[in-house]
Structure formats: C-alpha cells, structure tokens
Amino acid sequence: MSQTYYITTPIYYVNDKPHIGHAYTTLSCDVMARFKRLDGYDVTFLTGTDEHGQKVEKAAEVAGVSPQKFTDQVSQNFRELTAKLNFSNDDFIRTTEDRHKQACQKIWSILLENGHITLGKYEGWYSVRDETFYTETELVDGKAPTGAPVEWVEEPSYFFNLSAWQDKLLAFYAENTDFVGPESRFNEVKSFVKGGLRDLSVSRASFKWGVPVPNDGDHVMYVWLDALTNYVTATGWPVDGANGDAEKHERLWPADLHMVGKDILRFHAVYWPAFLMAAGLPLPKRVFAHGWWTNEGQKISKSLGNAIDPNHLAETYGLDQTRYFLMREVPFGNDGIFSVPALTQRINGDLANDLGNLSQRVLSMIFKNCDGIMPAQPEKPAAEDQALLASVDALLDTVRQHIDKQAFHEALRVIWQVISNANRYVDNVAPWALKKTDPARMAEVLAVLAETIRQVAILVQPVMPDAAAKILDQLGVDPAARDFTQLAGQARLANGQMIAKPEPVFPRFVDEADINAG
Template identity: 65%
Template sequence: MSTGAPYYITTPIYYVNDAPHIGHAYTTLACDVLARFMRLEGRQVRFLTGTDEHGQKVEKSAQAAGVDPQAFCDRVSQNFRDLATAMNFSHDDFIRTTEPRHIAASQAIWNELKARGQIYLGSYAGWYSVRDEAFYAESELVGGKAPTGADVEWVEEPSYFFRLSAWQQPLLEHYAAHPDFIAPESRRNEVVSFVQSGLRDLSVSRTSFGWGVPVPDDTDHIMYVWLDALTNYITAVGYPDTKSDAFERFWPASLHMVGKDILRFHAVYWPAFLMAAGLEPPRRVFAHGWWTIEGQKMSKSLGNVVNPHDLIDRYGLDPVRYFLMREVPFGNDGDFSGRQMVHRMNGDLANDYGNLVQRVLSMVNRNCEARTPTPGPFQDADQRLMGSAEALLPIVRELLEQQSFHRALEAIWEVIGAANRYVDEQAPWTLRKIDPARGATVLYSLAETIRRVAVMTQPFMPQASAKILDQLGVPADRRGFGDLGPSAALVPGTPLPKPEGVFPRHVEPEAA
C-alpha cells in the first residue's frame, strides 16, 4: 500500500578523480536514512546516487595513471559502488555520466535550451580552476588563487554561453515564493545575496580538452561539466521523455542533498537551466557541512583522510551510521574523533539502548518461559511509556522533513531513557516474587516499547534494529510505520529466541 506523495531523493554524483572518504559516506547516509524512512511510511521512493565522470580533472588523472579515461572511470566508479554496499545504502539507481542514457539526456537538454534561445556562441577569457571545474572573476581571487585555495590558470577559448543573467529575477522570485527551497537558512541567505549581486552569463562548453559529452552539431566543443553533471538528476527519471511514468511520478525531485561547496551550482545554475528548458526546479536543496578530523581539516597531504571501510571494520556498521547522524547538527561542520565515537557507542548504544533490550529480554526469557509475557490490566505508567514510543512518529517525521537527523535521534533516545527509568522504578525482578502478574505486565509494556522504538530506529540502524525485532518475534511484514500502534502489538505467548546482545561495549584494542 502506498501512502503519501512519491519521494525522489538524490546525492550529488561523486567526482571520480578521488577515492571515497567519510564526506561521501555522510551525504549518502543522510539520503539513505530519509529514503528508508519514507519507504516505511509507505511512500514510493526513488533514491539516486552515482558518479560524475567527465572533465579536465578526470582526463588529467587518467593520463597520470597511464590509462584511457573510460577505463579510469570504470575502476574509480566501482569504488563508490563498493562503499554503498559496505554502508548498506538502499539506493534504487546508480548513475554514471558516461552511460548512453545520460549522454542522450544531456544533449537533449542542450538542444532544448538552444531552441529556446538560451545558449549562444561567444568566446571566453578568464581565470579557471581545474580542481574546482569553475571559472572565477579577477575580484574573486585571493592571493592569485581561487577562493577555495585551488590554483587557477588563464583560459581563452571559444565557448557557448548560457543566458544566466536573464534568470536573476526569476530565481529571486522563486526563492521568495519557496522559502524552503534552500536550507539551512544561513546557506539560503548566501545564495540570495549572491544572486542579488548580479549574474553573468555562464560558459557551458570547452574546446581545450576532449573528455566530455559532445555538443550537438558542434563536435569541436564538449559540454561544460556542470551542465552535463547536473542533468543526471533528470536522466535517472527518464528525461527527455517527460511523459514517462518515472518522470511524471518523481519530477520535480523532493530533495537534492549536497555539500556546501557545490550549493551555488545546485541552487543557482541548476534551477536556471531547468526553468530555461521549461522544466520545474527541484523542491528543496539542502547543503550540509564538512567533517574535520580530530580538529584538523581532512587532506591527503596530512594523511588524515578517513576511509569509511576502516571505520566499519573498527567500530561496526550501525554504530558508524548512528554516530554520523547523531554527533553533529546536520548542516553544521562537524569533527570526527575516535574518542567521541567510542563515547557514543558505549554510552548511547551499549549502556542506553543495548542494555535496555538485553535486560528486558533476559528477564522475559527467565521469568516468562521464553515467551512474550501475557499482560494484565495496564496502569498509567505502562500506558504512558508505550504511548511515548507510539507518539514518536509525527515528531521524527517533522524533524526529518527539516533534515534534523540529530534531533530525531535525540527524540528517540528520550523514550529509551524513559524506558530505562521505568525498569528501575517498577523493579520487575522484585515483582516476580511478590506479584508475578504485575511483573508480566511490566515486562510486556517494556517489550512493546522496545518494539516501537526498534521500528523507529530502522532507517538509522537497519541491521541492529532487525536483530532486535527478530528477538521480539516481530514478523518481517509487520515492521512498517503503519504497525507502530496497538493493532500490531506483540502477541502474548509467542515463543522467543534466546536473547543476544546487539550493541557490545567497545574496547580499543590497545586498551584491552
């Protein structure tokens, strides 16, 4: 059963001249959590990720590696697929800009823009950064370098231009009419201020290198990487066939998730391209922050680039997923520290969530003949606890619609904290001796609360949540958000497996 509007979420497509690192894992993880959440809501979801494989940087990296660009892209793109598998991402499609479907879509939007008078031939002279794939005005240079610190070179060549200047006012009107289009608020203000300061026409083709999508009817030119790259979002829903089922269902995209460094391309150039081609802009673009490592900027020269595979090997997959979503307000910059990782694992996961599950299920196993307890009449305290877990859904939904992942997890952990206090207050180990019927009701109330919490933690920690639901005897087809209430409650007398710990405490090997 499908409820709610279809939901289309995208990661940026990752540039293949580099190995995947924690930043790539972070962006895609945020999208994965949202995609899983929306599927549990019963919505039709399309979750897209992929790789950006054209441009001068790739051509140069391939030359340096002594291979042709396509072979280079094939190898590096696979690294991003491997990361998606390792992180248990649930994407529906993985797009590569070297695929025939994408080349066709890119040339189609070019032809549409040209037919509408939005592209013209001129010549370009200016400062260009290969690393950023971006042109910079003299006024933007800092000490002879790009504002990002990248080297720039003077480029003069014939170029096709997109009439970006014509879209300054329509863009400002779009931002005003759709206040949620760019988030967080600080980034929205930056974009509005950039557009208000004036837009110049944008160079959208190059002739000085050859690795890219050929410009239709002028093969001396290739499409400038940003027009090609951004088009991936509509390629994946069937463009140029705007009457296709996928396009009509999923476009405009619900959310483009990007790093703050590429916000301008997604919040200025992309909506302008789309409007100029007669297409709707996406509904929302969210720019998240960057990770530093133990207080230092991540860089290859410092040797502190965090490989997500190493983190998973060291700490386990779901604890890494939890930490990345919980540690930092999404949208802010964050610092990755091993000490904080262990603190979250041993505090939030082992002591709070894991300990709650383990001690409740152990008591059920011992006191209730390894079956779901049969409750008697519920008291106010029992109803309050179970109700707080059932009430999580609208709270978490609203927070995730704002991409406030850390606050969504805080709300879930408030219920976990309440359940731990309830165990101590009710003392089922004492009730077992003096009032076994009441003891069974308390254990049932706890098990039912854990069930509801585990349903809610599935988007963040799918494997650990599944393990908890398995131990509660919850059927695989009764784990959606429609099953949160009493109608899908635990069935008394259900045989339960022997409980096993889900979140072991982490001891660093050298300290063991």
C-alpha cells in the first residue's frame, strides 16, 4: 500500500470573492499534492469554505437573502476558482454541511466532558471583520491591529481553558522542531505562547448563524473552533457518527500539512493543537505560513480597489505562466510584490526563452535533421553528455528536498539551472554544425538534449501541468510513463518513434498597449 499524504488549505471565508491570496495558498497545496502523487503517494488534498459567523449573517442581511442562500452562492465562486486554475483537490468542504456540524458538536462534547469548556461571561473588544477578540493593549488608536473597527461586547460565553495548555504546547514545539515553517514564524508562535495564554471564548450568544452548541440553544460555536474542525471532518471523523469512516480517518489523520496565510498562523499553531490535545486526537505534522502579496508594493485592500483577480491573470497571461510566476518569483514564506513587468519577465525570460526555446529548437532539429525519428542515446557518452545527464539525473533528490520544506522557488531555481546547462551545451556543441561534419554525433547530442527536456518536463508537471504535458506529448512520452519512477537515470527516452512537427509551448507575451504606443 502506498504512503498517504493529507494536505489542506485553510477554508476560505465567504464574505468576499476569491483574490490572489486565496489562489496562492491553494496553488501551493496543489503543487505539493501533484508532486506527492507523482512521487508515489496516495494524496488527499482538501479545500473549502468557512461559512458561519456574524460577518456572513450581516452580509446576507444586506443582500436580502438567507445566510444559507448567501453562502451557497459565494461558496460556488471558490469551487469555480479551483476549476479555472486547474487545482486538483480531492474534496471540497463547506462548514454548513451536516458532516461538519456533527464533527463540531462531537469535538465540543468531548471537550466539555473532559472539563476543558466552562460557561462564563465575555467582556471585551471584538472585531466583526476579523472574527477576533482583542485586549485593550492590542488596540492601535482604538482599532484592531489589522485596522478593523472594534466594538465593546458583553455576553455569556463558553470558554476553552487555553491557559492550561501553555507548558504542553511548548513541550510539543520542543519535540517537533519542524512543526511550523518557516522558522521565523515558528519563533513568533513560541514567543506568543511563552508570553502566557488566556482562556478562549468559544461560543457566541449575540447571533444565530453558526453550529448550535450541544444542549444549549442560546449559543453557537465560535467560528474558530467550528472552522478548524473541518480538517478532521473530512477524514470521516467522528468514526462512529452518521458520516463516520474509520478506515479513512485512520489513513489520513494526522494531516501532513496545513498550509495557511501568516495572518491565521496563531489559530493553527496554538489554538488548534490545544483543542486536539484536549480532545485526545493526534496533532498535525506541520503547519506552513506563507507571506502576502502586495500590488506593486501597495497593500491589497478592498478600500483601495487594488485586488488582483487570479482569473484575469490566467486569462491574460496564461494559466501555467501565472502558476509558474506565483511559485517562482518570491521565496515561499516571504511577502511578495506583484507587478506586471515582473510577470512578463518570467514569461518571456524563464519560460519562452529558456525552457520554451530549448524544447522548440531541439525538437525542430530532430524533426528536420533526423527525419522526425527520435535518435538513440549515445552508447559511449562524451564528457559533456555525461555532465549534462548527471545534472538532470540528480534533480529529483534535490527538488524533493526543497518541496518537502515548501521551498517551491528553490525547487524551480535548481530545475532552471539544468535548463541553463542544457542551453549552454547546445551552444557549445552546436548540433546544427555537426549535421554536415558528423551526423551521427549530431543525433547523439539531440538525444541527450531530448532526454534532459523529458526529465525537466516531468519535474515541472506539478507547477505547469498543461504545458509539461504538451512538451511530453511532443517528445512522444507515454502518458503512463510520466511519474517520478521514470527519473534519475531509472529510465531514458525511447528512440525510434516518429515525432510531429513541434509547436511552441510558451509564446512570448507582448502587451498590446506597448504595440499601440509604439
């Protein structure tokens, strides 16, 4: 039985339409999921929508529809984004589903029975926009640290005894040094916990749109206990419930990776582990917090009207080109600056010039100079052949190490180093000149290059699935022979098959506005 890999995005809040931040998180998970599938894992990739809370209740009221109808409409936008950006998620969860309500009520009942939830009274500052309570000391000029307005709230509330879990959490962090990535974010989490934890309000009585608290109809579950539980809901937990699946839960839990934005790391690296410890459930293996994109250095916000629509990017610049840019441009985990010139440079430089041109000119020479028949690998490779093949054969191990740390930019960087090696090799060996002087050597050189392109194309499948498939099709690679067992010298490109006239895979991007201006 193959090894399992369970990866999750956060569930996205349905009070707004999808933007580049949502696409970025889900894309990173899609790349991980596709990589692991190609590497022989049985992958489950979960995404979905977070549909409860006061914000949704108010937004539905403004729209003049019921909260359920409102969430049905907005959740669909996120489903459509997964299809448009070619995300390969295996499940899509909504917190309004029965399977999820049952899981939430089960975890609540366990926490209550174990003495970790008690009824009290909440007094404090609350931000509807952030769905978060803040202390007086956290306020900045009378507002939340995020800039959101706050209001004073006094209401009965159930509390989770988070303060009791400080030492257990710190011990867990000490034993699990890779639990949070990147390291700088882990240091922030540990510092926060060392500073002391306060008990956490886990219910609200001032609105009704939420999972009802078991045996207390006056309260609904606080959005974070509700939302975080989705990760176990999707595994078929509780296994004895109406939607239970003991085999699936055993196979998938604990999750291998929760991917989150840095703004929600505290909930995933502090509150969620504490809830799970208190409920007697295993903790996830890793949480990774990525950075934010700015629009040419300016923070993206609704008020500024500078949101970046991922659908527009894909339609304008190409889907795989957009996917590549988002994974390559910024060290994953850092904040990034989105700009059209940077995107255009990646498309025209890395894709059209480097990989696209390499593939196009090699396949064109095979089509033209070898009668369209794929040549055989050299029986006695020359030193330069060996050097290039050794560099591409070594890629899988290096790329895997980077991917396992979520260093997507580094994985792509080392692949592009080999592409650069291959382009230098073409220029140095000059197969076009060998056609007249040594056609047998020319055929060997083209075979070495075609093999290099084959391995590169297999490795870039997680980031650019469609473009990679086109390259592999042009090479005549069997669709059943495109996983990672075919890499690192375990297999070589077959020879003797006919290839069709190659078509460019990465057209250069030329801005029509520039043409018109010229």
